[in-house]
Amino acid sequence: xxxxxxxxxxxxxxxxxxxxxxxxxxxxxxxxxxxxxxxxxxxxxxxxxxxxxxxxxxxxxxxxxxxxxxxxxxxxxxxxxxxxxxxxxxxxxxxxxxxxxxxxxxxxxxxxxxxxxxxxxxxxxxxxxxxxxxxxxxxxxxxxxxxxxxxxxxxxxxxxxxxxxxxxxxxxxxxxxxxxxxxxxxxxxxxxxxxxxxxxxxxxxxxxxxxxxxxxxxxxxxxxxxxxxxxxxxxxxxxxxxxxxxxxxxxxxxxxxxxxxxxxxxxxxxxxxxxxxxxxxxxxxxxxxxxxxxxxxxxxxxxxxxxxxxxxxxxxxxxxxxxxxxxxxxxxxxxxxxxxxxxxxxxxxxxxxxxxxxxxxxxxxxxxxxxxxxxxxxxxxxxxxxxxxxxxxxxxxxxxxxxxxxxxxxxxxxxxxxxxxxxxxxxxxxxxxxxxxxxxxxxxxxxxxxxxxxxxxxxxxxxxxxxxxxxxxxxxxxxxxxxxxxxxxxxxxxxxxxxxxxxxxxxxxxx
Numbered sequence: 001x002x003x004x005x006x007x008x009x010x011x012x013x014x015x016x017x018x019x020x021x022x023x024x025x026x027x028x029x030x031x032x033x034x035x036x037x038x039x040x041x042x043x044x045x046x047x048x049x050x051x052x053x054x055x056x057x058x059x060x061x062x063x064x065x066x067x068x069x070x071x072x073x074x075x076x077x078x079x080x081x082x083x084x085x086x087x088x089x090x091x092x093x094x095x096x097x098x099x100x101x102x103x104x105x106x107x108x109x110x111x112x113x114x115x116x117x118x119x120x121x122x123x124x125x126x127x128x129x130x131x132x133x134x135x136x137x138x139x140x141x142x143x144x145x146x147x148x149x150x151x152x153x154x155x156x157x158x159x160x161x162x163x164x165x166x167x168x169x170x171x172x173x174x175x176x177x178x179x180x181x182x183x184x185x186x187x188x189x190x191x192x193x194x195x196x197x198x199x200x201x202x203x204x205x206x207x208x209x210x211x212x213x214x215x216x217x218x219x220x221x222x223x224x225x226x227x228x229x230x231x232x233x234x235x236x237x238x239x240x241x242x243x244x245x246x247x248x249x250x251x252x253x254x255x256x257x258x259x260x261x262x263x264x265x266x267x268x269x270x271x272x273x274x275x276x277x278x279x280x281x282x283x284x285x286x287x288x289x290x291x292x293x294x295x296x297x298x299x300x301x302x303x304x305x306x307x308x309x310x311x312x313x314x315x316x317x318x319x320x321x322x323x324x325x326x327x328x329x330x331x332x333x334x335x336x337x338x339x340x341x342x343x344x345x346x347x348x349x350x351x352x353x354x355x356x357x358x359x360x361x362x363x364x365x366x367x368x369x370x371x372x373x374x375x376x377x378x379x380x381x382x383x384x385x386x387x388x389x390x391x392x393x394x395x396x397x398x399x400x401x402x403x404x405x406x407x408x409x410x411x412x413x414x415x416x417x418x419x420x421x422x423x424x425x426x427x428x429x430x431x432x433x434x435x436x437x438x439x440x441x442x443x444x445x446x447x448x449x450x451x452x453x454x455x456x457x458x459x460x461x462x463x464x465x466x467x468x469x470x471x472x473x474x475x476x477x478x479x480x481x482x483x484x485x486x487x488x489x490x491x492x493x494x495x496x497x498x499x500x501x502x503x504x505x506x507x508x509x510x511x
Contacts, residue, residue, distance in 0.1 A: 012222065016215035020208055046159065049176060050134060050147050053161040057100070057174035099158070101126065101173040105165055117154035118177075126173075127151040134161060150175060225249035229260050241268045273443070285327065288320035330460040344386035344471065348495065351422055352380040352415065354390060359413055362398050370407025373398070377415045380422050381494035389468045396461040397426040397488050404486070405430035421474075421493045432482040441478055442466045 099114040107128070109120040120126065131148035144164040150173075151157055162173030228246050235243040241264060245257040295313040359375035366373040394413075401411045409429040416423050433441060442462050469476045473493055480486040 012219035013212065013215040016211050016218075017208065020211045024204055024207075049159060050161050053098075053159070053174050053176055054134060054145055056098075057161060057172055097177040099175050101160075101162075101175060103162070103165070103171045103173055105167050105169060105171075107165065110170060114152070118152040118156055120153060124153075129157070133164075221249050222253055225253045225257060229257055232260065232264075236264055236267070241271070281327070281331075285324065288324045291320045292317050330464065333460070333464045344389055346384050346386055346472075348382050349385045349387055349390065350380070351383055351390070351424070351492070352377050354387060355394065355413060355415055355424065358391060358394055358398070362395070362402075366398075366402050366411060369402050369405075370409075371402055371405050372410045373402075374410060374412045376412065380415055381417060383422060383472070383492045384495055385472045385492065390472070393465050393468050393490065394424070394426065396465050397490075400461065401426055401428035401430060401486070404428065409485075417494070418491065421491050424490045424492075425487055426490075427485065427487040429485040432484055432486055433478070433480040434482050438478065438480055442476075 097114075097118075099112065099118075101112050101120070102110040103126055104110055107126050109122055109124050109126055111122065112120040114120070127150055129149045129151050131146050134145040134147040143166075145161055146164050147159075147161050149157055150160050156177055158175040158177045160173050160175040163171040165171050225246060225248055232243040232245045244264065245260045247254050247257045247261070249257075295316050299310060299313050355377045356375060359373060359377070363373045363375075398411065398413065405411060405428045411429075412425070412427045414425045414427065442465075466476050469490055469492075474491050476488065476490045478486065478488050
């Protein structure tokens with residue numbers, strides 16, 4: 001049961017039900033607030049009430065000899081249309097109050113037909129809060145009529161129409177008390193409560209039923225794809241990386257599914273890269289170890305007894321040991337990269353001197369492979385960097401170019417100034433990089449050479465190179481056409497002229 005009420009689908013359905021209930025409650029509250037705050041009598045309604053009151057007053061006065069015989073007959077009022085006009089747009093005639101008053105020329109009450117606290121005592125002054133001539137009403141009377149408001153002894157406010165006061169004469173008044181807002185609401189409930197309650201409840205139930213059906217449909221479209229994503233995630237956690245979440249449902253749910261599938265693809269690629277990496281490292285370590293073991297065994301067994309054979313065996317052992325050392329060094333550098341920290345001593349570097357010296361040292365190695373190394377380095381602005389790390393960057397790039405450029409090819413080391421910095425290019429005429437591999441060339445564990453026939457190292461040089469360049473606030477990019485060659489571009493920001501002096505500082509930068 002607890003699991004049922006904690007599921008997303010159930011919570012969404014309940015939320016729709018709550019929204020419907022709150023909406024109905026808000027509509028009901030708004031209706032009562034509207035009735036409570038609505039103006040009791042608008043001017044057009046007031047004019048119509050005054051007209052009908054005047055007609056009623058004249059009719060009553062003409063049909064009665066004395067005021068004491070005047071009775072306010074509600075059926076007469078309804079027949080003449082008075083009651084329905086005194087309702088403020090709501091037919092609540094049972095709540096109306098109409099009274100007749102006789103006033104002398106000194107505005108004192110001679111007689112009042114009202115009962116209860118609202119009744120004026122005979123001889124008491126009438127309390128008119130406003131009074132003005134009645135205009136726009138065609139009533140057959142020779143006496144001018146007035147209209148306005150009066151206040152009863154109980155504080156209630158009444159609208160009235162009456163005869164103008166005349167010296168030595170009595171005047172007739174007919175007054176109407178507009179319903180108070182509480183009476184309006186009460187009358188609405190009295191008149192329509194029983195009639196409307198059942199239909200309103202039925203309509204609410206139908207609306208609730210429709211809302212639940214729609215909620216089930218909508219929440220299923222949201223919850224079902226998310227459930228599939230959850231199931232796929234559980235399968236991936238168990239090692240089944242072939243699982244993919246269906247991309248369907250609302251935009252947000254599709255985005256989650258797409259993100260999950262992308263994550264699974266990345267995890268699959270990373271695991272495959274790690275497996276390839278371990279296989280490559282195992283293969284690369286096995287080869288020099290086998291050579292070292294074989295030639296050392298030959299020396300021990302006396303097979304390489306003559307000085308020339310022993311020298312050759314020792315040279316091979318030394319070369320293979322150096323190769324292993326480079327691979328181990330790359331693995332150590334990778335560990336530092338994975339740790340996210342580089343420990344570097346930065347100082348002002350004259351990059352032109354560093355590149356020219358590097359070209360001189362690597363030119364013989366290129367010549368041994370039948371490759372020509374051309375160095376085109378003019379005077380360059382100084383940069384802030386770790387000289388050993390920068391040598392590692394360009395040595396790795398040039399070494400890669402030498403390894404992948406056939407005999408008779410060429411390598412160019414070119415440097416220029418660009419965008420307030422220094423741009424260095426290492427371009428070769430080698431075998432190039434396949435277009436499918438080019439976007440992944442700097443990724444950890446990624447190997448372009450799937451045959452594992454790499455020429456030394458663990459294949460981590462470009463990953464480490466990129467980290468070093470970025471640690472110097474620089475950028476590195478690559479362009480390549482398979483069969484034509486590859487060009488690596490490295491850019492470093494130049495030091496401002498005020499900072500080109502000999503300054504050394506030890507800093508630790510995050511990878």
